[in-house]
Amino acid sequence: MSGWLPSAPCTPRACIDSKGSVTAVPRAVLRLVTVLVVVAAGAALTPVGARIPARAVRWWCRTIVRSAGIRLRITGTTTPTGGLLLVANHISWLDIPLLAAVRPARMLAKAEIRHWPVAGTLTAGSGALFIDRDRLRALPETVASIAGALRAGGAVAVFPEGSTWCGRAQGHFRRAVFQAALDAGVPVQPVGLHYTTDGTASTAPAFVGSDSLLTSVWRVVSTRGLVAEVEVGETIAAGSHPDRRSLAYAAQAGVTAQPQHQDHWTSVAQAPVKIRRTARRRPVSVASMRIIRHTGTATARATSSPAADA
Secondary structure, three states: OOOOOOOOOOOHHHHOOOOOOEOOHHHHHHHHHHHHHHHHHHHHOHHHHHHOOHHHHHHHHHHHHHHOOOEEEEEOOOOOOOOEEEEEOOOOOOHHHHHHHHOOOEEEEEHHHHHOOOHHHHHHHOOOEEEOOOOHHHHHHHHHHHHHHHHOOOEEEEOOOOOOOOOOOOOOOOOHHHHHHHHHOOOEEEEEEEEEEOOEEOOOOOOOOOOOHHHHHHHHHHEOOEEEEEEEOOOEOOOOOOOHHHHHHHHHHHHHHHHHOOOEEOOOOOOOEEOOOOOOOOOOOHHHHHHHHHHHHHHHHHHOOHHHHO
C-alpha cells in the first residue's frame, strides 16, 4: 500500500449508526433480490452499452436506487451535452448510480474493481477509466486519458476524495483530476451527495473501512426510510480558474456549501421534509473529533509529500 494513497479514518464500528429503523426481513430480501435482478439486466446489456440512449441509462440507475427502497431527490440541472467533469463527495457504492442518474458518464474507478464479481464486469463494460492507485507514476497517464475523454465530448465522473467517507465527515478534493479539465478546456460540475432518514443525516449507506460489499448492500436494503439527496451545483465554467488548486477548491466548495445554507431539502413531486440545519460551528461528537483530528494529521503528512498534489 502506497503511503500517499488517499484513505479515510471512517470505520463501520466508529461511524455507522445501527440504531435506525429496520424494515421487515421479507421486504429487505425482496429489495435485495430486485436490486440484483436490475443490476444483472444492466450487465447483460454491456456489450451494446454504447448504443443505449442516455435517457434509458438514467432510468436504469434510478431504478437501482429505488429498488433498494431508497427515495431519490435531485435538485439542480447539469450540462446535458459536451465534455464535462462531474465531481462529487464519496460515501457509498450507491454514489455511482446516483451520479449516472444525473448524467451518464464514464467513471474513474480504482483498478481493483476490475476483479469484483458482477460489479467488475459491469464497470469495465460501461467504458470506465481505471486508475492504479498504488502507482504514483501512472497518475499522469490517467490524467491524460481523462482529458482525452473530455476532449471527445464525453462526461467523466470522479470522486476526488479518493476514498469513501461516512457522510458526517468529508475528505479534501485531490487536485490531479482537475488538471484534466484544464487541459481539455471543459467545465466542472460539482454534485453533493447526502443520505437521510426521518430528515436527519444517515450513515447507513456508508461503505467504509473493512465493510464488505454484501454487508453494505444488506444494511441499505434493511434500513427503513432512506432518502438519497442529490444536489447538483452550479457549473464552474472552463477557464474561470487559473490552476488545478483553485479549481479543486471551488469544486469542493460547490459540493459542501449547498446543504449548509438550506433549512430544508426541496423534494421533486413530494412535500418538503424538514431537517436540522447544519451550521459551520456546530457541536461535534467525540467520534467526529477523532475523525477531524486524524484527518488533520493525514493532511499535514500529505502536504509534506510530493504526492500531495495528486
